[in-house]
Amino acid sequence: MTAKKKLSIVCFSGDYDKVIAAYTIATGAMATNREVTMFFTFWGLNVLKKQQGRSWLGKDVLSRAFNFLMGGRNTLPLSRLNFGGISPKLMQGMMKKNHVATLPELIEAASALGVRIYACEMAMHILGLRQEDLVDEVEDVVGVATFLNESEDAHIIFI
């Protein structure tokens, strides 16, 4: 048997629609027999926080303020036409109505399929986040060198 095709996705964006795109590609790739790694950095880390709403995570005043404003999985903004956070909720309703998987369903599927999830050490350091602030699916907190080594013979997508 030939080696599995590999795909690595850099999840930089914390925009609701872009995160859905990342998880759609990740789960689709896993389901079609590829090995998938998702590397979450900066805004993308919001998706991985255990606290799904806004929370004062961090180690000092500034990082706490940033984490509160950045929010969690349930407060991801739409990249356009966000209208103060109303649009993602409307969008989720439209997705359900049209039998398209919603973000929580995609995240659950990614976990069931065994997508490898890494969090960026540098971004976590800036934001004062610890691995215990993130969901259990996070396999490790790593730097760019580890990510590149893991992605040596993979396609890399930046979202």
Place this chain on the structure above:
Amino acid sequence: MSKILDITKETCPMTFVKVKLALSRMATGEQLVVHLKEGEPLNNVPASCEEQGYHVEALRALGDGVHELIVRK
């Protein structure tokens, strides 16, 4: 006993995801019957099953654009 999975109401990527998860939870030798729609699912789900080393035993049209795929793990 074979398991029946209806993905006719699903859209990308859950069509593939549900088939993959159903097969991964089955024992080797068990049979999965998948009902799927023509277009993307029909074009790619059977091929993806074969690529993963599963045996496609039958693929037939049931009418109204729905097809039945029988895969053995």
